[in-house]
Amino acid sequence: MSALQPEFRDRPADRAESRAIRSRSMRLLGSLLSPVAAATWLTVALVVLSQVAAVAGPAFVAYGVDHALPALQGGDSGPLVLAAGAYLVTALAGGLLTAWTVRLAARVSQAILLDVRSRVFRHTQRLSLEFHESYTSGRIISRQTSDVDALRELLDGGITTLAQGVLAMVFTAVGLVLLDWRSGLVLLIAVVPGIVLTRWFQVRSQHQYRLSRTAAARVIIRFVETMTGIRAVQAFRRERQVSEVYDDLAEDYRRTNAEAIRLNGVFDTGLTLIGNVTVATVLLIGGLRALHGELAVGVLIAAVLYARRFFQPLAQIGMFYNAFQSAAAALEKLAALLAEEPTVPDPVRPVHLRAPRADVRFEGVEFGYGTGPTVLPHVELHLPAGQTVALVGETGAGKSTVAKLLARFYDVRQGAVRIDGLDVRDIDPVDLRRAVVMVTQEAYLFSGSVGANIALGRPGATPEEIEAAARAVGVHDVIAAMPDGYDTEVDKRGTRLSAGQRQLVSFARAFLADPALLILDEATSSLDVPGEALVQHGLRTLLAGRTAVVIAHRLSTVMGADRVLVVDGGRVVEDGTPAQLVERGGLFAALHADWQRSLGATAGA
Known part of the structure; x- marks a missing residue:
């Protein structure tokens, strides 16, 4: 049972x-x-x-x-x-x-x-x-x-x-x-x-x-x-x-x-x-x-x-x-x-992923949660190494599911997800976790210092490396202003971080881990407008030269991507650069128009 x-x-x-x-x-x-x-x-x-x-x-x-x-x-x-x-x-x-x-x-x-x-x-x-x-x-x-x-x-x-x-x-x-x-x-x-x-x-x-x-x-x-x-x-x-x-x-x-x-x-x-x-x-x-x-x-x-x-x-x-x-x-x-047995078992004969480039392919992928209905009916997708790809679409369209399959939180029902030609089900789990880092909307911080939370992905990181990661995402000044700086305990009264600050710390954690493939799943949703402005430069710095999958409802984050995939009903219905999709007049163009109107309304207010 x-x-x-x-x-x-x-x-x-x-x-x-x-x-x-x-x-x-x-x-x-x-x-x-x-x-x-x-x-x-x-x-x-x-x-x-x-x-x-x-x-x-x-x-x-x-x-x-x-x-x-x-x-x-x-x-x-x-x-x-x-x-x-x-x-x-x-x-x-x-x-x-x-x-x-x-x-x-x-x-x-x-x-x-x-x-x-x-x-x-x-x-x-x-x-x-x-x-x-x-x-x-x-x-x-x-x-x-x-x-x-x-x-x-x-x-x-x-x-x-x-x-x-x-x-x-x-x-x-x-x-x-x-x-x-x-x-x-x-x-x-x-x-x-x-x-x-x-x-x-x-x-x-x-x-x-x-x-x-x-x-x-x-x-x-x-x-x-x-x-x-x-x-x-x-x-x-x-x-x-x-x-x-x-x-x-x-x-x-x-x-x-x-x-x-x-x-x-x-x-x-x-x-x-x-x-x-x-x-x-x-x-x-x-x-x-x-x-x-x-x-x-x-x-x-x-x-x-x-x-x-x-x-x-x-x-x-x-x-x-x-x-x-x-x-x-x-x-x-x-x-x-x-x-209980893991539904995502470790490979019997793990294959090492050395010097990953993070060239990603979805080959005939079909997926559904447990015994439930199919969420991704048939996905054929190629994400070249070094490309930043944004996934947009309505809630429940399947964007986060794609991200979970990439991180191998779940296994596909049919087909394969490959990184550098290797099926993720065959890659050594240690190598996979080192190569792929996912930042979610829930920026969870463990009890301990702010520095230790940033170094979660690289426990052996030096204080200088931790500070450099914090500077890259624009959270250094916030941490430096705390009573004990990077040694401040995040669970002490009076030093609790705001939702946006916790998200920035989780960004610094991902930056320090230096993955070949970075997945951002609604990771900017907790940032206010100043916070988002601070992190945009850090994002550009981090995403340069690596493969990234960005899931966001905020088009300010999406517009900086090399490529946009519009997902609807578990299928990719639009594919192109942000400018190309705006010109085509499809779903993304409608989202872009709504975003422009909201910016105008905000400016007018």
């Missing part, structure tokens, strides 16, 4: 899908446990030894009461010293073994969680743009937060608690049967209602905890999407409506958690009742037998201790099942994410 499919469901569609999901989850779990297998087996051994030590205590009490005390009355203190010493040694050994178990289990769990987080981050980063445009950022954050936390709750003591609980129950039952089989029989009979109650709890909690995980994920997704789009929310005054939707999701989360807590309360109360009745029954029957001399007092005391001890692990096992259900659901989602 693809992670792009709806996640919020109570159960898989059918048994085959359920088996596939479990198989995928188990493979992931096995791969996580493999590097820590030795430490895991050592933890298991420590758990066994610690429970053996814990179970031995009541037996030593029975020996001390029935044998050591009578021997002490006869003047022999050896048996009492032996019983007390053995009890002390086993108690101390059990405590030390338990402490060792906790530390070793924590080391194993943290190693697994580190592995999971690293895998999710590396894999998500490796996935193609198609995935990130379809899979909401809130869901990815949920994978890294709530789902990993669910695994942490299971691993941090959950598994060791289960192992300790199961072994404690088994060893306690065996010890009591060996000590007095009649008391053991009472205990085994009392297990039946305990198992029934536990099963009742498991069935209901399984459903409830899946609802809880779903509700938690919805709250996270809504919060992330709201905060990401907070400008739109505030611009349209939608705070109240958005809050109402969030409150409904939060209330649903509260209800599911409240129901889960109610189930826990019923389960804990029922187990306590069964345990207390069992202890009372063992004490009553054993006490009557002791009065008739059929049962030693020490054995009766040990039997009561065993009976009281038996049901404590059962409650822990029930609570473990909650964590297990939550972790199992989280593991399914993590496994589904990690099972």
Whole structure:
């Protein structure tokens, strides 16, 4: 099942899908446990030894009461010293073994969680743009937060608690049967209602905890999407409506958690009742037998201790099942994410692109997003090296799609996109990213200094090279006026850049990368008129001698191109220099006329 499919469901569609999901989850779990297998087996051994030590205590009490005390009355203190010493040694050994178990289990769990987080981050980063445009950022954050936390709750003591609980129950039952089989029989009979109650709890909690995980994920997704789009929310005054939707999701989360807590309360109360009745029954029957001399007092005391001890692990096992259900659901989602394959895979035998000239050809290219309709029906196009080509057309005409194919964010359905005669699907990804740089409308700056953001494409660039790139696009004076110049942190209060300034920084980043093919996808849309005037000279400097594809609605940017392609319905309907297309009187001429009228209106105002 693809992670792009709806996640919020109570159960898989059918048994085959359920088996596939479990198989995928188990493979992931096995791969996580493999590097820590030795430490895991050592933890298991420590758990066994610690429970053996814990179970031995009541037996030593029975020996001390029935044998050591009578021997002490006869003047022999050896048996009492032996019983007390053995009890002390086993108690101390059990405590030390338990402490060792906790530390070793924590080391194993943290190693697994580190592995999971690293895998999710590396894999998500490796996935193609198609995935990130379809899979909401809130869901990815949920994978890294709530789902990993669910695994942490299971691993941090959950598994060791289960192992300790199961072994404690088994060893306690065996010890009591060996000590007095009649008391053991009472205990085994009392297990039946305990198992029934536990099963009742498991069935209901399984459903409830899946609802809880779903509700938690919805709250996270809504919060992330709201905060990401907070400008739109505030611009349209939608705070109240958005809050109402969030409150409904939060209330649903509260209800599911409240129901889960109610189930826990019923389960804990029922187990306590069964345990207390069992202890009372063992004490009553054993006490009557002791009065008739059929049962030693020490054995009766040990039997009561065993009976009281038996049901404590059962409650822990029930609570473990909650964590297990939550972790199992989280593991399914993590496994589904990690099972996603890039739709733009790395080439099996990559070909190096050395000294690229960026001669570009589209040969019979047909493309559509995912399984959707065809966006580019058939494109035949040649962009000679060193030529600046502008793509214009209405929104949705296919201009940005051409740019994404050039940068190989997507692969074509048919045909080929070639750079210097090489299919982009065969070019080494490192060489392709070095040769092709794309600047988009979204000028994203990472936390860190302005200089580090400019040097993103060339981390080893010198301060002089960074400054030269900034000067080329006209952003140097803006940066120099900041408190710390190029060392200014872009996320510090009071030094945030305007949208136009961020775009200029992204320009400087592209300039410094010095690509053979530069793609500008609406990259001047955030520039105001002064900012655009500043960048035009920098653009001319950069574009000289290299291949460039410029997508822009502003004809001021387009008019400086060597060639203009008018795209309509995924097809190139006009091709020529700006002057030629104006003379022909087609779509571009109409756009040019509108632009001239807008300039006249602006001048008149």
